[in-house]
Amino acid sequence: MSTPSPSLRGGILVSTAGVFGSAFLWLLSFKAVALWMGPEGVGLFSQMRQMAQAATVGATFGGTNSVVQGLSERHEEAARRQFRATAARLVGMSGLMVVLAILVAAPALTQFFLSSGAPALVATVRWLALAVLLNVAGTYALAVLNGYRSYPYLALAQIAGPAALVMLLAGAWWWRLPADPFVLSLSFVVCFGITCLAGLFGMSRLPRLAAALPAPRLAKAESRVFLRFALSNLAAALSTTLALLLIRSWVIEARGLAFAGLFDAGWTLTFNYTTLFLTACSAIYLPLLTRATDAQSQKACMLKTAYLVLAGGVLVCYGMVLLKAPLIKLLYSPEFQPSGEVLSVLVIAVLFRSISWVYGTMILATRNSRVLLLSDLALNLSLLATVKFALVGFSSLSALAWAFVLPNFLYLVFVVEYAGYKNPLMRRRLIWPFLLAAALPLAALVLTGAGAAQDWSIEQWCCLLVGPAVAAASLVAYKRVVL
Structure with missing residues (x-):
């Protein structure tokens, strides 16, 4: 596996800027909703966003991965055009089917996911169908730009929509508009619409074919291969999205929108934005790993990414634990201080x-x-099992947060073992010491009840100082891996 070229390194920087810019703008949108509508508004906004994401995942066969994978495997522009024609047709048809299903089933969806049958909320869900249609088109455009490594236009599309979202929600708060769910659905329409337009503009700047294709779409055998992989990717991605959607509906039903809003504040600051960041990082990592055909280059690609991700994650997680009170006040409002219980636990997950x-x-x-x-x-x-147990047996935010730790730990054990099975060079000792050294002090801080920084004991401060040490060790290990 060769060292990335200067142009690729520049693309990585631009893509990273797009990822962080998009995540920051979404964070500002939650801040605007928190100031405008309070915890209940945040709970509703987050659930609507999850509903739109679930529908989009279903319509795009699991998001961008299937299209990125297909384009990365094809180097000739003619083959890429054939693949795009097939993928666009399949995504377009599934998108229309999903949107029609939302329009028809809006009352049932509102009752199930929002625990309400209010006409205003039913109308809001129907408007959300338009946002989903735009998001499906925008997601496909982002996948194509990703597959072509058109990182400047990819970053533009990633940032443009959330920027419009923030401006609309900030305007609603500034002008003290009534807390109307319709404004939230309208904000999603604007956000995904701008993203779609920016993505289509980027696609218009891609290389063009000099001559017409002899076959406008993939052959039937290739289409079946793509569809088989896409459906598997869809089932995996949709299971995650639907699980989170179901969990939020359980929380709303059992504890109300305010409790859900407090949990979502901690979730958004930790798990949600980490997932968004990692998904966006696949713009770089997945194509590189796909092209790593031998065991040594595959090992180098995975370890370099793992050490870099761990170093950054440790610094961010420990920093959030240290500054959780002012961070929540800054990014949300003083009403959301109980969300610190969620944040302190979810950083481990x-x-x-x-x-x-x-x-x-x-x-x-x-x-x-x-x-x-x-x-x-x-x-x-x-x-789902651990969350249901936490909701039935406990009433605290921290108990609900702990329900996410165990499943993610077990999944980590599985994928590390799977990587070692597929590639014998991927040894357990290459990652587990770093990861346990980073996670155990965070668990100790939660179990000892660390509060504000000025009230912490010497032992708790010692736990906190482990984070920078692990991050430094991860960076040293990163530099030792040769691509």
Whole structure:
């Protein structure tokens, strides 16, 4: 595996800027909703976003991975055009079917996922169908730009929509508009619409064919291969999205929108944005890992990514634990201080999730559809079981947060073992010491009840100082891996 070229390194920087810019703008949108509508508004906004994401995942066969994978495997522009024609037709048809289903089933969806049959909320869900249609088109455009490594236009599309979203929600708060769910659905329409337009503009700047294609679409055999992998990817991704959607509906039903809003604040600051960041990082990592054909280059690609992700994740997670009170006040409002209980626990799950993403991407890169499906189903079923247990047996935010730690730890164990099975050079000792050294002090901080920084004991400060040491060790290990 060769060292990335200067142009690729520049693309990585641009893509990273797009990822962080998009995540920051979504964070500002939650801040605007928190100031405008309070915890209940955040709970509703987050659930609507999850509903739109679930529908989009279903319509795009699991998101961008299937299209990125297909384009990365094809180097000739003619082959890429044939693949795009087939993928666009399939995504377009599934998108229309999903949107029609939302329009028809809006009352049932509102009752199930929002625990309400209010006409205003039913109308809001119907408007959300338009946002889903735009998001499907935008997601396909982002996947194509990703597959072509058109990183400047990819970053533009990633940032443009959330920027419009923030402006609309900030305007609603500034002008003290009534807390109307319709404005939230309108904000999603604007956000995904701008993203779609920016993505289509980027696609218009891609290379053009000099002559017409002899066959406008893929052959039937190639189409079946793509569809088989896409359906497996869909089932795996949709199981995750639907599990989170179901969990939020359980929380709303059992504890109300305000409790759900407090949990979502901690979730958004930790797990949600980590997942968004890692998904966006696949723009770089998945194509590189797919092209790593021998065991040594595959090992180098995975370890470099794992150490870099771990170093950054450790610094961010420990920093959030240290500054959780002012961070929540700054990014939400003083009403959301109980969300600190969620944040302190979920950072542990975040570290597990980050490394399992690095190792688990091998399943995508090798297109092992059966393992992809079964592993994700097992993860999400165990997550649903632990969350249900926490909601029935406990009433605290921290108990609900702990329900996410165990399933993610078990999934991490599985993907590390799977990577070692597929590539004997991927030894357990290359990652577990770093990861345990990072996670155990965070667990100790939660169990000792660390509060504000000025009230912490010497032992708790010692736990906190482990984070920078682990991050430094990860960076040293990163530099020792030769591509």
